[in-house]
Amino acid sequence: MSIAWPAANAYADAMRLVVNNCVVPGRSGTVSIVCDDGTISEVAPAGAVASIRGDVVIDAEGRFVSPPFVDAHFHLDSVLTRVPNRSGTLREGIDNWAHYKRSKLTVEDVYQRANRYCEHAFARGIQAIRSHVDVCDQRLLGVEALLQIRADWKDRIDIQLVAFPQDGFFDGPETRSLLIRALDMGVDVVGGIPHNERTGALGHRSIVELMEIADERDLLVDMHCDESDDPGSRHVEILTDETYKRNMGERVTASHITSTAMMDRYYLNRKLIPLMARTGIHVIANPLINVHLGGHFHHPAPRAMAPIKELLAAGITVACGQDCNEDPWYPLGDADMFEVAKMGAHVGHMMGLAQLDEMYRTITYYPARIMRLDGYGLDPGARASFVIFDAPTLLDAMRTSAERLVIVRDGTVAIDRRLNSTTDG
Numbered sequence: 383m384s385i386a387w388p389a390a391n392a393y394a395d396a397m398r399l400v401v402n403n404c405v406v407p408g409r410s411g412t413v414s415i416v417c418d419d420g421t422i423s424e425v426a427p428a429g430a431v432a433s434i435r436g437d438v439v440i441d442a443e444g445r446f447v448s449p450p451f452v453d454a455h456f457h458l459d460s461v462l463t464r465v466p467n468r469s470g471t472l473r474e475g476i477d478n479w480a481h482y483k484r485s486k487l488t489v490e491d492v493y494q495r496a497n498r499y500c501e502h503a504f505a506r507g508i509q510a511i512r513s514h515v516d517v518c519d520q521r522l523l524g525v526e527a528l529l530q531i532r533a534d535w536k537d538r539i540d541i542q543l544v545a546f547p548q549d550g551f552f553d554g555p556e557t558r559s560l561l562i563r564a565l566d567m568g569v570d571v572v573g574g575i576p577h578n579e580r581t582g583a584l585g586h587r588s589i590v591e592l593m594e595i596a597d598e599r600d601l602l603v604d605m606h607c608d609e610s611d612d613p614g615s616r617h618v619e620i621l622t623d624e625t626y627k628r629n630m631g632e633r634v635t636a637s638h639i640t641s642t643a644m645m646d647r648y649y650l651n652r653k654l655i656p657l658m659a660r661t662g663i664h665v666i667a668n669p670l671i672n673v674h675l676g677g678h679f680h681h682p683a684p685r686a687m688a689p690i691k692e693l694l695a696a697g698i699t700v701a702c703g704q705d706c707n708e709d710p711w712y713p714l715g716d717a718d719m720f721e722v723a724k725m726g727a728h729v730g731h732m733m734g735l736a737q738l739d740e741m742y743r744t745i746t747y748y749p750a751r752i753m754r755l756d757g758y759g760l761d762p763g764a765r766a767s768f769v770i771f772d773a774p775t776l777l778d779a780m781r782t783s784a785e786r787l788v789i790v791r792d793g794t795v796a797i798d799r800r801l802n803s804t805t806d807g
């Protein structure tokens with residue numbers, strides 16, 4: 383199975399790309415971005431760069447240019463299944479997915495859905511995805527399909543796969559060996575789901591054993607953790623302590639931790655968050671999914687999302703992920719990371735201008751840090767991968783979920799919707 387590049391790529395052979403009149407994050411005025419052999423070689427004030435014969439030159443005309451979106455929490459194996467979820471709960475989603483796995487899942491099915499989604503995601507400005515892949519399947523069909531997707535898309539999207547025991551690490555006697563087999567096959571990251579184990583004690587044990595596996599293999603960790611409205615779901619405390627004891631800070635991520643929205647504020651702010659900050663553990667919130675799946679059984683309904691404002695203020699790296707797109711948990715989704723950041727801003731009370739800038743970073747720079755992407759950003763030396771939005775500022779791009787006009791990957795223009803670019807000489 384192989385993937386064709388987007389139609390008629392007129393720029394594929396160009397060595398040097400100059401993009402003039404760019405508005406970029408963190409700098410005033412417009413700049414030119416010069417790319418040589420797939421790397422940003424220079425970022426200079428407007429007018430300071432002269433194009434030379436053979437350059438591909440793009441005039442961004444004062445538009446906002448950003449490094450690509452990074453979606454650090456997604457599920458490519460269940461994407462686009464469009465399985466209905468009548469109750470709108472996490473539980474029904476897990477049950478419906480288990481039924482789908484047993485009755486419909488094939489390698490081809492996963493591959494085709496994931497491939498279709500990646501085409502759309504790339505066109506929407508996403509160039510890195512951390513996808514969980516369910517390993518609670520004797521055949522590991524999802525793993526096989528997504529390893530192929532990772533290989534086939536490596537020139538356009540950096541895909542990191544997480545071995546995810548969806549039904550629980552202790553759900554079946556073979557889950558441990560299936561997870562190990564998935565890692566042996568090349569899955570990158572160790573996952574977990576302690577709140578879905580039968581008891582809190584088993585959840586605790588699953589964290590210890592999974593951290594041991596990751597530590598031995600020198601792998602990153604990203605667990606679905608405390609995705610629950612139960613304030614007593616405190617597995618993140620155990621995950622943080624294991625991270626501390628093993629000195630694995632910055633390699634470990636707690637995804638979701640929605641129970642923190644229900645916790646006693648004294649425990650949360652005086653104990654848990656300082657402990658997490660000291661350890662260096664990362665957090666990924668999934669605003670669209672968290673507010674949709676959480677809070678069903680409480681009145682008044684809580685804002686069932688991790689307190690991203692407090693976490694960021696404590697110096698913790700926080701990303702916002704999309705999690706789901708037309709799958710057993712969520713019928714909507716459009717690979718729009720601005721939509722994710724905006725929901726996070728609404729739910730997290732992050733609507734000040736500086737806070738919106740932070741929210742933008744939760745879908746770009748911060749998840750890039752969590753995924754340990756090399757050469758991310760727009761500084762000289764970074765990979766020449768970026769997106770030109772049809773908007774004059776970051777605020778306008780976010781406000782309107784602006785069109786992604788030009789998409790550049792490693793110095794090559796992969797998509798150009800402007801049709802008025804020129805080649806000098």
Ligand SMILES: [Zn+2]
Pocket residue numbers: 455456457514606705
């Ligand atoms: Zn998830």
